[in-house]
Amino acid sequence: NAGVTQTPKFRVLKTGQSMTLLCAQDMNHEYMYWYRQDPGMGLRLIHYSVGEGTTAKGEVPDGYNVSRLKKQNFLLGLESAAPSQTSVYFCASSYRGLYEQYFGPGTRLTVT
């Protein structure tokens, strides 16, 4: 099993550009999450999904959109990137809410 995978691993964008981050899990988990991690601020939840076809806002959803068309995939989109979105993005999945979360290796995004 690959667990949770994320693509790409690194990306540099210019202000105003758009991109999509892909997360895939092969553990048949219902719940999936997108976090951003900034120095000294821990992990902050952007959006999450409790099952295929569902999405919900987390703590810091502004400027991001998500989709969960297939159970194993969770996409995070930035429609118009801003420098404030420079961060490391982590995807995670869990069997149910409040269960162990399995994290991907992260995507380092720089917006100039």
Add this chain to the structure above:
Amino acid sequence: TQLLEQSPQFLSIQEGENLTVYCNSSSVFSSLQWYRQEPGEGPVLLVTVVTGGEVKKLKRLTFQFGDARKDSSLHITAAQPGDTGLYLCAGGGFKGQNFVFGPGTRLSVLP
């Protein structure tokens, strides 16, 4: 909004020393998790505690959940360089489906 604080923010010790890091909140949590994150990787779960006063041991690591379920501690005995990493605590609410993460304690164990 439930907030978690972790202390100390940074800790650098010599191999063989003991240490304790703390996770505190003014909120009550249904459960609390501890994760360790190594550079360039995602966090990995160490333990979940769910009962007030609960103590769990994982080899040289001892985790305790406060009686009021507002705080937790992680004690490492005879630290080793392999313990180096960012230690994150995460609290789960009673109604929510998500955990709130603390900012982490960055531990460096020098050989």
